[in-house]
Amino acid sequence: MKHSRALCALLMTAMACSFVPPGNALTDVSSWAEPDVMAASAAGLMPDTFAALAAKSSVSRAEFCAVALNLYEAERETAVKRTTKVYFDDCDDPDVNTAYEMNLISGRGNGVFAPDESVSRQDLCVILDSVREKCEVDKPTATVSASSFPDGGEVRDYAVSATETMLSTGIIKGVEATVSNDPEQAGQTITLLQPQGTATREQALIMASRFLDTFDAEPLKPSEMITNPVAVEDDPEANVEDDSEEDNLSDAEREELAEEYGADQNLTMPTPVAVAGTVEQKMEQVFGPGGSYYTDQATAESHMVKVQVQVWSLMSSGQKTPAIRTIEVNEAIADEIQAVFQEIFEGDEKFPIKDVGGYSWRTSTKSEHRQGTAIDINYMENMECTIDASGNIVKITTGSHWTPGDDPYSIPAGGDVVRAFARHGFAWGGDAWSKKRDFMHFSYFGT
Numbered sequence: 403m404k405h406s407r408a409l410c411a412l413l414m415t416a417m418a419c420s421f422v423p424p425g426n427a428l429t430d431v432s433s434w435a436e437p438d439v440m441a442a443s444a445a446g447l448m449p450d451t452f453a454a455l456a457a458k459s460s461v462s463r464a465e466f467c468a469v470a471l472n473l474y475e476a477e478r479e480t481a482v483k484r485t486t487k488v489y490f491d492d493c494d495d496p497d498v499n500t501a502y503e504m505n506l507i508s509g510r511g512n513g514v515f516a517p518d519e520s521v522s523r524q525d526l527c528v529i530l531d532s533v534r535e536k537c538e539v540d541k542p543t544a545t546v547s548a549s550s551f552p553d554g555g556e557v558r559d560y561a562v563s564a565t566e567t568m569l570s571t572g573i574i575k576g577v578e579a580t581v582s583n584d585p586e587q588a589g590q591t592i593t594l595l596q597p598q599g600t601a602t603r604e605q606a607l608i609m610a611s612r613f614l615d616t617f618d619a620e621p622l623k624p625s626e627m628i629t630n631p632v633a634v635e636d637d638p639e640a641n642v643e644d645d646s647e648e649d650n651l652s653d654a655e656r657e658e659l660a661e662e663y664g665a666d667q668n669l670t671m672p673t674p675v676a677v678a679g680t681v682e683q684k685m686e687q688v689f690g691p692g693g694s695y696y697t698d699q700a701t702a703e704s705h706m707v708k709v710q711v712q713v714w715s716l717m718s719s720g721q722k723t724p725a726i727r728t729i730e731v732n733e734a735i736a737d738e739i740q741a742v743f744q745e746i747f748e749g750d751e752k753f754p755i756k757d758v759g760g761y762s763w764r765t766s767t768k769s770e771h772r773q774g775t776a777i778d779i780n781y782m783e784n785m786e787c788t789i790d791a792s793g794n795i796v797k798i799t800t801g802s803h804w805t806p807g808d809d810p811y812s813i814p815a816g817g818d819v820v821r822a823f824a825r826h827g828f829a830w831g832g833d834a835w836s837k838k839r840d841f842m843h844f845s846y847f848g849t
Contacts, residue, residue: 428457428603435604442607445614447472449497457604463525464493464517466606467501470529473610474506477537477619487762489708489730490515505727506532524561524597526606527574530613531564535725537619538756540717545570551595558597565597573612619718679827681847688734688775688846695773699763706761706774707733711743716754716810729760732774735846738826739777745825749818754810755779768849775846777828779819783811784841786831804832804841813841 427448431439439457442448449468461469475482484496485503491513493499498517501507507529509515521529534541544566548554557565568574576593601609685693696702708730715725724747731739739760746753759781761774770776785801806814813819813832820830829848831840 428452428455428607431457431604435608438608438611439604442611445611446476447607447610447614451497452603455603458602460520460600461603461606462518463507463515463521464495464498465603466521466526466529467495467507468497469606469610470501470506470533471497471504473530473613474504474533474536476614477533477539477617489513490517493517501529502728504536505725506536508728520600521606522597523574523595523599523601524557524565526601526609527565527568528561530573530609531567533613534567534617535715535723537617538716538718539617539619540719540721541567541723542571548595548597551576552592553594553596556597557595561597565595568609569595571612571616573609573616684827684846688732688773695767697767699772702761702763702772702774705733706730707736709736709740711740711758712747713743713755713758714747714752715756722752722754727755727758729758729777730774731760731777735775742822742826742828745822746819749822751814751818753813753817753819756811757781770845770847770849773847777823777844778842779813779844780811781842783809784813784832784843786838786840786842788838791836800840801842804839 471482485500488494489499489502490509493515546569548557548562548565577596578591579594580591708728710726710728713725713727714722716722757780759778762771764772782801785798785804787798788796790796804812806812823844828844828846831843834848
């Protein structure tokens with residue numbers, strides 16, 4: 403990947419003298435920025451929304467979300483399907499909502515994102531560092547401290563680490579300014595960090611381009627290129643017929659299926675971990691006395707809340723670092739969800755979680771995701787599949803494999819994750835049903 407980027411940079415430098423902006427190009431690009439902006443465009447970092455916009459004007463929060471997604475796609479050499487869900491009352495932009503779903507950005511609270519506001523330099527650093535983490539690139543050792551700048555104390559606590567990472571890698575640089583408010587230093591030039599200041603669109607593209615040159619993430623494997631985990635269907639026992647063709651498969655055909663899907667042939671499970679609570683108690687807790695499942699989306703969404711949980715993120719070096727994930731769940735079990743993930747985080751396994759999905763309005767009335775009472779974790783590495791009476795795989799319906807012990811993202815039977823959920827009343831799809839396995843799935847009512 404590095405060689406192709408270097409070649410791209412050489413080509414862009416050679417072409418700078420005859421700068422011809424592409425169709426989605428900014429206007430009035432600074433002469434000093436033309437080679438870097440051209441390189442960013444060639445790398446696919448320039449959003450279509452930049453077409454005919456002023457290069458020297460401040461980049462907005464929504465615009466930088468588009469840059470961040472393009473950057474992730476370029477780093478991982480994959481395409482990200484934009485979500486159709488809307489998480490903010492003031493913004494239905496698919497780029498913004500997809501970036502939020504991927505934990506690249508956060509809102510202002512109370513359903514507000516403020517898409518048209520300029521993004522601050524410190525928040526640019528935070529978003530770029532979130533892209534780094536999502537790309538599973540190790541966090542470099544910070545060699546430049548924010549405190550080394552005269553205005554370094556203005557960096558907010560939440561942004562210090564990310565800002566120092568971007569400073570240390572040269573992705574963001576200080577800004578030269580002339581002293582005017584100090585008689586003893588008047589006229590002198592100093593370098594400021596300006597963390598609360600804004601960046602222009604051309605500067606934002608240049609920072610993204612520097613990121614691409616600095617960090618070298620592993621491309622996603624074809625089997626990993628599934629996006630929007632909350633859209634995964636998981637209905638228990640759904641589409642499983644009693645007289646399906648698995649009964650007619652030969653041993654050789656079963657072995658061929660197992661080899662093709664890269665999973666163990668037999669998925670007969672040990673005795674399930676005991677799950678706390680009864681369905682009756684949980685129904686009353688979630689829906690009230692005599693209550694029942696939500697039958698329309700508006701009612702369901704009026705009972706959903708977003709919670710943030712601490713998890714372990716696995717870097718490409720094998721190092722695990724703390725991270726934050728946001729999940730939308732039923733308000734009645736929000737505390738339970740936070741307690742579950744805290745127990746997982748504090749567990750001896752330090753189980754890494756890269757993808758987690760909660761509420762999603764599904765067409766199936768059986769789906770607990772539309773009640774906000776189901777959680778999916780690391781969907782690609784914890785497949786859903788149908789099985790026959792002997793536990794042999796018939797068909798994988800979601801994900802690609804389940805190989806605990808080999809793949810660190812696969813959930814072990816009886817491990818920290820399964821036991822934490824069970825203590826708080828959640829059944830695991832890995833051992834809950836007779837005709838399928840759904841290793842990513844935990845559900846409050848066992849469906």
